[in-house]
Amino acid sequence: MIDKKTKFRRLVYAAFVLFWMTAPLYLNKYFIDVLNNVALYAVLGLSLNIILGYGGMFHMGHAAFYAIGAYTTAIINIQFGVPVLLIMPLAGMMAGLFALVVARPIIHLRGDYLLIVTIGLVEIVRIALINNVFGITGGANGIFGISSPSIFGYTINGIVHPHHYYYLLTAFLGITIVLFFLLEHSRFGRALRYLCSDEIAAEGSGINTAGYKLAAFVIGAFWAGMTGTLYAAKITFISPESFSFWESVVMFMIVILGGSGSIPGVILGAILIIGLPELFQGLQQYRLFIFGIALVIMMIFRPQGIIPPKPPKYPVNRLDKSEVVL
Amino acid sequence: MEIFFTQLTNGLAVGGIYALIALGYTMVYGVLKLINFAHGDLFTIGTYLGLSLLTSLAITDKLGPVAGVILLAVMVMCLVGIVGILLDRVAYKPLRTSPRLSAVVSALGASIVFSNAIMLVYGPSTKVYPHDILTTRVLDIFGLPVPVMRLVILLTSIVLMIALYGFIQKTKIGTAIRAAAIDQDAARLMGINVDRVIMLVFFIGPALGGAAGLMVGLYYGQIKFTMGWIYGLKAFTAAILGGIGNIPGAMVGGLLLGVIESLGAAYISLAWKDAIAFVVLILILIVRPTGLLGERVAEKI
Amino acid sequence: MSLLSVNAITKTFGGLKAVDDVSFQVPKSSIFGLIGPNGAGKTTVFNLITGNYKVDCGSIRFNSEDITGKITHKIVEKGIARTFQTIRLFGKMSVLENVLAGRHCRIRSGPVSAMLRLPKQRAEERRALGKSMAELEFVGLGHEFANIAGNLSYGNQRLLEIARALASDPRLIVLDEPAGGMNEQETAALVDLIFKIQGRGITVLLIEHDMSLVMKACQHLVVLEYGKKIAEGAPDAIKENPQVIEAYLGSDDDVF
Numbered sequence: 003m004i005d006k007k008t009k010f011r012r013l014v015y016a017a018f019v020l021f022w023m024t025a026p027l028y029l030n031k032y033f034i035d036v037l038n039n040v041a042l043y044a045v046l047g048l049s050l051n052i053i054l055g056y057g058g059m060f061h062m063g064h065a066a067f068y069a070i071g072a073y074t075t076a077i078i079n080i081q082f083g084v085p086v087l088l089i090m091p092l093a094g095m096m097a098g099l100f101a102l103v104v105a106r107p108i109i110h111l112r113g114d115y116l117l118i119v120t121i122g123l124v125e126i127v128r129i130a131l132i133n134n135v136f137g138i139t140g141g142a143n144g145i146f147g148i149s150s151p152s153i154f155g156y157t158i159n160g161i162v163h164p165h166h167y168y169y170l171l172t173a174f175l176g177i178t179i180v181l182f183f184l185l186e187h188s189r190f191g192r193a194l195r196y197l198c199s200d201e202i203a204a205e206g207s208g209i210n211t212a213g214y215k216l217a218a219f220v221i222g223a224f225w226a227g228m229t230g231t232l233y234a235a236k237i238t239f240i241s242p243e244s245f246s247f248w249e250s251v252v253m254f255m256i257v258i259l260g261g262s263g264s265i266p267g268v269i270l271g272a273i274l275i276i277g278l279p280e281l282f283q284g285l286q287q288y289r290l291f292i293f294g295i296a297l298v299i300m301m302i303f304r305p306q307g308i309i310p311p312k313p314p315k316y317p318v319n320r321l322d323k324s325e326v327v328l
Numbered sequence: 329m330e331i332f333f334t335q336l337t338n339g340l341a342v343g344g345i346y347a348l349i350a351l352g353y354t355m356v357y358g359v360l361k362l363i364n365f366a367h368g369d370l371f372t373i374g375t376y377l378g379l380s381l382l383t384s385l386a387i388t389d390k391l392g393p394v395a396g397v398i399l400l401a402v403m404v405m406c407l408v409g410i411v412g413i414l415l416d417r418v419a420y421k422p423l424r425t426s427p428r429l430s431a432v433v434s435a436l437g438a439s440i441v442f443s444n445a446i447m448l449v450y451g452p453s454t455k456v457y458p459h460d461i462l463t464t465r466v467l468d469i470f471g472l473p474v475p476v477m478r479l480v481i482l483l484t485s486i487v488l489m490i491a492l493y494g495f496i497q498k499t500k501i502g503t504a505i506r507a508a509a510i511d512q513d514a515a516r517l518m519g520i521n522v523d524r525v526i527m528l529v530f531f532i533g534p535a536l537g538g539a540a541g542l543m544v545g546l547y548y549g550q551i552k553f554t555m556g557w558i559y560g561l562k563a564f565t566a567a568i569l570g571g572i573g574n575i576p577g578a579m580v581g582g583l584l585l586g587v588i589e590s591l592g593a594a595y596i597s598l599a600w601k602d603a604i605a606f607v608v609l610i611l612i613l614i615v616r617p618t619g620l621l622g623e624r625v626a627e628k629i
Numbered sequence: 630m631s632l633l634s635v636n637a638i639t640k641t642f643g644g645l646k647a648v649d650d651v652s653f654q655v656p657k658s659s660i661f662g663l664i665g666p667n668g669a670g671k672t673t674v675f676n677l678i679t680g681n682y683k684v685d686c687g688s689i690r691f692n693s694e695d696i697t698g699k700i701t702h703k704i705v706e707k708g709i710a711r712t713f714q715t716i717r718l719f720g721k722m723s724v725l726e727n728v729l730a731g732r733h734c735r736i737r738s739g740p741v742s743a744m745l746r747l748p749k750q751r752a753e754e755r756r757a758l759g760k761s762m763a764e765l766e767f768v769g770l771g772h773e774f775a776n777i778a779g780n781l782s783y784g785n786q787r788l789l790e791i792a793r794a795l796a797s798d799p800r801l802i803v804l805d806e807p808a809g810g811m812n813e814q815e816t817a818a819l820v821d822l823i824f825k826i827q828g829r830g831i832t833v834l835l836i837e838h839d840m841s842l843v844m845k846a847c848q849h850l851v852v853l854e855y856g857k858k859i860a861e862g863a864p865d866a867i868k869e870n871p872q873v874i875e876a877y878l879g880s881d882d883d884v885f
Contacts, residue, residue, distance in 0.1 A: 188743030208705030208734030297437025
């Protein structure tokens with residue numbers, strides 16, 4: 003039943019999970035922190051993947067949603083002392099709400115126009131943060147002293163004990179993978195893939211394309227917002243520069259290079275773009291240069307990314323004859 | 329009144345620069361329907377090449393400021409034009425038949441490559457142009473001060489734009505460019521060498537961008553490898569504002585955006601200056617995506 | 630009793646009247662043809678009915694409900710499904726997934742129930758799968774379900790579009806040149822299929838250039854020229870109509 007390729011792929015995934023789960027046993031603090039960043043960006047990539055990968059919308063302003071989540075967390079935590087993990091859903095909701103408001107007028111825009119508008123969006127958000135909008139964002143200096151998350155009274159400090167934070171991020175990444183996998187293989191995921199393939203045909207088949215695009219934005223933003231909480235609580239300090247346009251570019255590259263619409267692809271993208279440069283410290287300054295070249299080469303030779311999505315399987319042969327009815 | 333007038337001339341000078349860069353976006357878009365995201369970085373290459381040539385050849389010392397700067401401009405334009413042709417050959421030509429968005433991603437990759445290449449060659453810190461080349465004289469027009477350089481920049485941009493417009497409208501090659509912009513296949517059937525048209529477009533657009541880059545370097549003095557990004561976005565906004573694919577549109581859009589931005593900075597808020605262009609961009613795309621001078625076309629189903 | 634009634638609709642594109650004051654009534658359970666030379670505005674009429682374009686004036690009623698200006702997916706939900714003249718399948722997706730797209734508006738579960746894999750959602754998916762397979766078998770593509778849609782032959786792609794439209798359980802199916810690109814044998818099979826669709830109680834509205842198909846299948850025809858209705862009636866009467874003959878002879882189009 004299972005062919006060689008599937009077997010090999012499963013073996014690789016299993017090895018990877020094994021490595022990931024045991025990494026704290028043999029990796030030092032520095033590399034665990036690198037993996038923490040990989041996990042953060044993997045989740046960000048997966049949340050962008052809903053918009054860009056499944057929905058095919060060229061959204062390059064994802065850092066704006068990430069920023070709103072992080073700032074919501076920082077402000078509420080500092081002002082009212084609410085524990086960060088409790089703020090997480092609220093951070094997601096704020097980002098989702100923001101997406102709902104800003105995406106509504108722009109989702110009908112064609113691919114390249116949408117790209118440029120979302121770039122504009124993330125810049126406006128950054129400028130607003132620098133200008134200390136509403137007097138609560140701390141301006142260009144940002145916000146200091148965000149508390150670390152705590153579970154059952156046990157504080158998880160992301161700077162002093164990256165090992166502890168590693169488990170928190172791993173859990174969040176795991177949950178994200180499972181939920182997004184289920185989402186991908188559902189009516190919702192299909193609808194996004196239809197409208198990505200041919201919007202007019204999708205609408206003509208009875209799919210509310212505008213509604214689904216908006217929903218993709220809201221879900222993607224919600225998740226990026228929650229990731230913003232974990233980021234803010236990890237480094238305990240945030241500033242507008244952490245959410246520049248380049249952050250959006252990095253997330254965009256993770257999805258496009260890894261394989262848009264593919265969960266394993268996006269995770270590999272995060273490993274390559276966030277993790278790999280750490281192994282070649284001397285080449286750090288060439289990082290973006292090399293990724294730029296990689297983008298061009300990939301578009302020419304393998305536009306679907308390194309691990310393109312697998313076509314979903316449907317249990318047709320498990321259907322009973324009596325179920326096949328008009 | 330004086331503030332208004334100062335901001336107006338400033339806006340027109342900056343707008344002239346935006347317009348020159350916008351022409352590159354609009355020409356490439358007109359023929360290939362591609363947003364050349366790397367165009368802003370070609371502009372930066374122009375600034376840096378200008379600085380290198382200026383300091384290494386010391387042209388202005390030998391020829392005097394006016395002739396020196398003109399020669400420098402010609403050299404920079406040619407070099408940046410050649411980089412533009414190479415960019416098309418390497419990053420866009422293999423993708424002519426691919427989905428349009430593949431080329432957009434490739435353009436983005438090229439942009440990252442260019443800006444980082446500049447950083448690797450020249451270093452990440454801000455560079456400074458020699459500031460004794462150009463006149464700092466200020467004219468007095470009806471009691472209002474007008475720096476000569478602003479006039480020079482505005483006039484140079486306008487001259488270059490009119491020259492381009494005349495070239496496109498009056499010459500045979502210009503007609504070929506217009507034909508290719510309307511329908512590449514039909515143009516090809518009429519015996520027009522579309523590949524050569526594209527090459528020419530990728531020479532002229534970047535050359536104008538390079539000229540703008542040199543002007544910015546000479547006028548503002550300080551340059552940085554990331555500057556092309558923000559100038560590029562604003563010039564793109566200008567192109568959209570005027571109606572992308574439309575050459576007079578790029579001129580109008582550029583000047584208009586320059587003025588809006590500099591008046592906005594003076595009367596609304598200096599801190600929000602950069603956001604003004606983005607707000608204009610978003611509003612125009614939502615309200616009238618075809619721009620001020622563009623025409624609306626129905627999508628064929 | 631008419632299922633669809635088109636009342637004096639007009640659509641202008643930049644000064645050109647693509648559809649000019651066109652009215653007709655499609656009776657329930659009929660097979661109704663819209664014909665005319667190239668550029669007569671037939672597809673535009675279809676796009677107006679399905680909400681892809683908005684009418685400038687006039688109204689469209691479906692099942693005695695005003696659907697003028699409604700958005701396309703709402704119109705599909707109300708029971709009008711369509712195929713496209715230039716085939717618009719989801720080319721890189723499987724044949725089965727293409728049909729599932731048509732079923733989409735008849736199932737309900739959203740993202741949250743998908744993420745939680747609720748039993749209701751799973752049952753619903755299973756029913757949609759059964760229905761889609763049945764539609765594929767109905768058009769004769771049952772064995773192709775796992776194939777990639779873009780790899781099908783031209784004729785089979787047209788059939789797949791029909792299956793996708795049928796999966797939404799329409800009351801009216803709008804076919805835009807369903808025989809385009811088909812050979813004689815395939816066209817003959819298509820006529821049978823159209824009758825089978827009618828046999829399910831679904832009204833058929835079609836545009837077609839293949840006059841033998843139109844004459845065989847349709848009970849009622851409307852003829853357009855330059856956006857205007859020039860004739861209407863039973864096929865035999867239309868065949869003899871001097872204005873229609875003039876319209877067709879005056880163009881390079883296929884003649885009867």
